[in-house]
Amino acid sequence: MKKEIVVISGTVLDESMRFTLVELCDFTKISPERVIEMVEEGVLEPEGSSVYTWRFDTHALKRLQIALRLQQDLDINLPGSALILDLLEEMERLKR
């Protein structure tokens, strides 16, 4: 019998992509309030001046997801997550 191979295609998270607050919440299954809190604590820095015009890039999506994991797995609060994320990025930069 011939075995059928199913190939799955995904979306490449390209750096030109931008998400609205609603799209970001949809991706990460968290409430807008939590995202707003992350912006207030400096975990995320969206483009745009108001909640309605905020645009998040794929880098922000990655930071948000790491912050969620740090919170869940290590009980780290948002200012702590922001600090860790900044230090991780600094380490990445120094490595290059």
Place this chain on the structure above:
Amino acid sequence: MEYKDYYKIMGLSKDATPDEIKRAYRKLARKYHPDVSKEANAEAKFKELGEAYEVLKDPKKRAAYDQVGRGWQEGQPFTPPPDWGFDFGADQGFAGTQTGGGFSDFFEALFGGGFRRGRDGAYGRQTQAQGSDQQARIQIDLEDAYRGAVSLISLNVPQMDSQGRMVSNVRTLNVKIPKGIKAGQRIRLAGQGMPGFGGGGNGDLYLEIEFKPHRYFRAEGRDIHLELPVTPWEAALGATVPVPTLGGTVELKIPAGSQAGKQLRLKGRGLPGAPAGDQYVALKIVTPSARTDEAKALYEQMAKVMPMNPRAAMGV
């Protein structure tokens, strides 16, 4: 299945207090958390640690584990006693960690009944839950990023078997690698993450791309770097030489009077995209070895005809 020594995994003695268990978990979790850890086996370690903590932090599970585990050693072949049955309380079940997910067969054999009961609604607490997102890093060849490819990846995923127990399965997926993808970029596969239960949707799968080390190419974003060996006469007199690129061999014109380290650019010969990357070629001058008298005489003649001090700028 192998016996797992959860105390050993956490570096604890059998009489550790709940506080000590928590402290040990926090310390090791910081060390091995895949998002922050630089340890090579961080992901596996973190998963193992999460499993150990899941059992040891819960007095009921810990007591059951202590009872069944008497006299066993880490890694020994293990079968649970025939009359084994672990009773989950109403608020039990296991949450696991956000990262990793999927416990060992050993854990499932001892405590794996929790999901089944939860799903059947006997205890009613875990009626519905969204599956969590999963992350994985995959290594691909630069050639695959250049041309696009289908990559076969294997993931460890907990799944429900016919008896409603959670078992850890290896799941393989054929994933399309789009042409022009860069290292560090992620592919989001909606609905391919951890299964939800009780009608909750699946999580998503995020694949982070890494390039396997290539014999001579190095990628930086979409640009490709290559060190190209040339002869002294090609560098001094200029020449047109063949250069490998991801798209095949091209001819490169080396200008006369080129020095070692000189960088030449092949526009648009990097990874495809809008715009496509370039290929940068750095010249590396390779001198022929003077094995014969004739070759030695040639070098000596060069020294006489073209005397130079390459260290003049160093003042020596």
